[in-house]
Amino acid sequence: MSRQMLLRVTEVEPLTPLVTRFRFEHPERAALPLFSGGAHVVVEMPDDGVLRRNAYSLISDPYDGSGYEIAVRREDTGRGGSRFMHGQVATGTDLRVSLPLNLFALDPRAKKHVLIAGGIGITPFLAQLRQLERLQQPYELHYAARSQAEAAGLKLLPQTAQVHVHISENGDRMDPGALLEGQPIGTHAYVCGPEGLIAAVMDAGARLGWPPSALHAEAFAAPPPGEAFRVTIGSTGAEIEVGPHQSLLEALEAAEVEVDWSCRGGACGRCETGVRACHGRIEHHDHWLSPEERAAQTKIMPCMSRFRGDRLVLDL
Amino acid sequence: MTKHFNDETFRGDYTYYNSPEAIRRFPFPFDRDSYMYSVNIEQHPGGPAGSPFEYAFDVDEHYVAEMKDRAITLAEDPLRCQSLPHMELAGWDLLELIMEAKARDYPDLFGLHKDGDRWHWINRPLRIDQRFTFLDATTLPYGPMEYITRQAQGDFALLHEREGNLWMDAGMVTSQADWSLDFDVGMNFFEWHAPVPKAKKMGVFDKALKFLLAVQQGQAYRRLNWTMTVNPRLDTSPENYHKWGPEKRTITPQNVGRKQFLRVELQSFWRLPRSNAIVFPIRCYLACLDDLASQPKWGRRLHRVLRDLDPVLVEYKGFAVNRDIIVAHLARYDDGAPTSPGIFPD
Numbered sequence: 001m002s003r004q005m006l007l008r009v010t011e012v013e014p015l016t017p018l019v020t021r022f023r024f025e026h027p028e029r030a031a032l033p034l035f036s037g038g039a040h041v042v043v044e045m046p047d048d049g050v051l052r053r054n055a056y057s058l059i060s061d062p063y064d065g066s067g068y069e070i071a072v073r074r075e076d077t078g079r080g081g082s083r084f085m086h087g088q089v090a091t092g093t094d095l096r097v098s099l100p101l102n103l104f105a106l107d108p109r110a111k112k113h114v115l116i117a118g119g120i121g122i123t124p125f126l127a128q129l130r131q132l133e134r135l136q137q138p139y140e141l142h143y144a145a146r147s148q149a150e151a152a153g154l155k156l157l158p159q160t161a162q163v164h165v166h167i168s169e170n171g172d173r174m175d176p177g178a179l180l181e182g183q184p185i186g187t188h189a190y191v192c193g194p195e196g197l198i199a200a201v202m203d204a205g206a207r208l209g210w211p212p213s214a215l216h217a218e219a220f221a222a223p224p225p226g227e228a229f230r231v232t233i234g235s236t237g238a239e240i241e242v243g244p245h246q247s248l249l250e251a252l253e254a255a256e257v258e259v260d261w262s263c264r265g266g267a268c269g270r271c272e273t274g275v276r277a278c279h280g281r282i283e284h285h286d287h288w289l290s291p292e293e294r295a296a297q298t299k300i301m302p303c304m305s306r307f308r309g310d311r312l313v314l315d316l
Numbered sequence: 317m318t319k320h321f322n323d324e325t326f327r328g329d330y331t332y333y334n335s336p337e338a339i340r341r342f343p344f345p346f347d348r349d350s351y352m353y354s355v356n357i358e359q360h361p362g363g364p365a366g367s368p369f370e371y372a373f374d375v376d377e378h379y380v381a382e383m384k385d386r387a388i389t390l391a392e393d394p395l396r397c398q399s400l401p402h403m404e405l406a407g408w409d410l411l412e413l414i415m416e417a418k419a420r421d422y423p424d425l426f427g428l429h430k431d432g433d434r435w436h437w438i439n440r441p442l443r444i445d446q447r448f449t450f451l452d453a454t455t456l457p458y459g460p461m462e463y464i465t466r467q468a469q470g471d472f473a474l475l476h477e478r479e480g481n482l483w484m485d486a487g488m489v490t491s492q493a494d495w496s497l498d499f500d501v502g503m504n505f506f507e508w509h510a511p512v513p514k515a516k517k518m519g520v521f522d523k524a525l526k527f528l529l530a531v532q533q534g535q536a537y538r539r540l541n542w543t544m545t546v547n548p549r550l551d552t553s554p555e556n557y558h559k560w561g562p563e564k565r566t567i568t569p570q571n572v573g574r575k576q577f578l579r580v581e582l583q584s585f586w587r588l589p590r591s592n593a594i595v596f597p598i599r600c601y602l603a604c605l606d607d608l609a610s611q612p613k614w615g616r617r618l619h620r621v622l623r624d625l626d627p628v629l630v631e632y633k634g635f636a637v638n639r640d641i642i643v644a645h646l647a648r649y650d651d652g653a654p655t656s657p658g659i660f661p662d
């Protein structure tokens with residue numbers, strides 16, 4: 001498990017009807033570890049008997065240890081973490097927050113950085129902007145939102161010549177190809193937002209002959225929903241039910257079965273769990289197991305992967 | 317806490333020695349009577365008081381002499397310290413990590429006072445008193461990585477993460493076990509590990525790389541690695557093989573106990589906050605066979621491990637020519653009694 005700190009919510013500010021900014025500080029005002037732009041933290045939410053853990057990009061200044069800030073969009077269907085943040089967290093609430101982890105870092109070798117955000121995908125760039133300002137590296141940022149009212153980033157972005165806002169309701173649609181065209185050699189592009197936007201930027205980059213290593217997309221994934229399923233704990237024979245919007249890891253935690261974890265996104269390998277018997281098919285959603293290991297169905301990564309079938313016995 | 321620093325050399329007359337306390341706290345790498353290459357990783361720091369695992373950056377009786385030896389090596393070959401331009405921020409991260417750890421863990425030896433970006437660093441053993449501006453390299457006599465690693469025992473590799481891999485884009489390497497920074501700088505994790513036999517087949521590197529990529533801030537790890545060196549020499553670099561390679565031929569049954577050294581690397585892995593780089597400090601500890609055997613458990617175990625070691629690994633660790641002499645010498649310390657589990661002496 002990654003190291004956690006107990007932090008206090010000190011500011012809650014609605015940015016739009018759906019998106020709210022939260023600021024966390026140490027209760028004794030101790031300095032928090034610094035981080036790099038693009039990092040996220042995992043926030044632990046004790047939600048009525050269910051312990052939820054969601055990852056959120058840090059939006060505050062990476063070099064300011066006085067507090068961490070995140071922006072959370074309320075999703076009325078789905079995993080419930082964002083509803084908890086919106087409904088039950090107020091100034092003074094104490095929550096457990098992990099140390100920062102960066103799976104979407106800037107490449108310091110770039111001659112210039114082009115940051116492309118869609119909707120709530122603006123969040124990792126808010127911290128990166130401050131880092132780029134501090135290190136005085138050339139950049140431009142393009143932020144696309146459907147409407148003025150929904151554009152949470154507007155309140156948080158500096159009004160400088162490098163920041164471009166595209167509001168589609170006003171007829172200003174972002175054109176990823178045009179953004180990449182004519183950029184100096186050695187430029188890196190970063191994209192975070194809906195899948196369609198990521199694909200459009202990647203396609204445009206490939207078409208214009210950009211090296212793949214100069215195109216970056218936020219790879220961090222939340223556990224996918226699916227049908228409910230059951231697993232059996234090998235050592236005790238206990239049966240555990242996994243809900244449609246719950247991950248296997250969350251269900252194990254709720255049942256107090258101990259499993260190690262770190263990224264909760266299928267990337268770090270920490271939660272790898274052996275499978276004693278599998279009658280059915282494991283739906284692997286991680287980036288950790290090799291194709292051979294997946295096919296063998298003798299291991300599962302509970303933070304991301306699900307199961308479909310009669311019986312799955314875990315080596316726990 | 318160490319108050320005394322040895323007056324000793326790691327070349328020429330080789331006056332290096334371990335005090336009885338230094339022997340007892342030696343990081344003996346074998347936790348059982350046999351050895352196989354593995355990724356044996358533990359959290360760091362953390363360990364018994366007085367052990368080399370207790371603090372982030374162990375400072376022991378060899379500190380001052382090792383820093384002198386580093387300065388000699390750098391004067392002869394400045395390329396032992398290199399940093400690609402994009403690694404300067406990681407260098408500042410490392411400087412902060414080491415200064416804070418030393419000032420916290422050894423307050424009578426080191427001091428750090430911060431006033432915003434204006435820092436004041438005191439290193440009493442090396443008689444350094446330095447005021448500088450954090451993140452402004454013009455205020456230090458060297459770049460940040462070189463500055464701090466001239467004051468910290470062990471080699472340091474700074475690894476940049478990109479494209480799902482780690483790239484050794486900066487480092488200070490003057491006490492390496494036969495690898496070369498000048499050769500490896502700019503290489504990725506798989507390229508610089510290429511020579512390790514067997515490990516590749518076992519998929520060890522894929523897992524090790526994935527593990528390293530997942531190392532987070534505030535969560536450092538360590539592992540021990542080992543090899544054998546004739547004479548207490550820190551600089552066993554490929555560039556200087558002509559100086560130390562022939563010394564392997566000077567081992568005799570009479571001198572092996574004092575001339576053959578077990579070389580243990582305490583490797584640790586840290587995620588750095590501002591740069592998101594990983595630093596990989598490789599701290600080298602040396603002890604001769606007879607000093608190790610003064611702990612009866614270690615004498616027995618070292619004999620069994622080296623006697624039964626796979627010949628491919630003997631070759632890789634570079635002591636094939638002297639293996640028989642070493643094993644014959646160690647046999648006298650092995651009465652066949654069972655040994656207790658774990659690495660610490662009884």
Ligand code: FES
Pocket residue numbers: 260261262263264265266267268269270271272286288301302303304
């Ligand atoms: S917690 Fe990282 S892979 Fe599952």
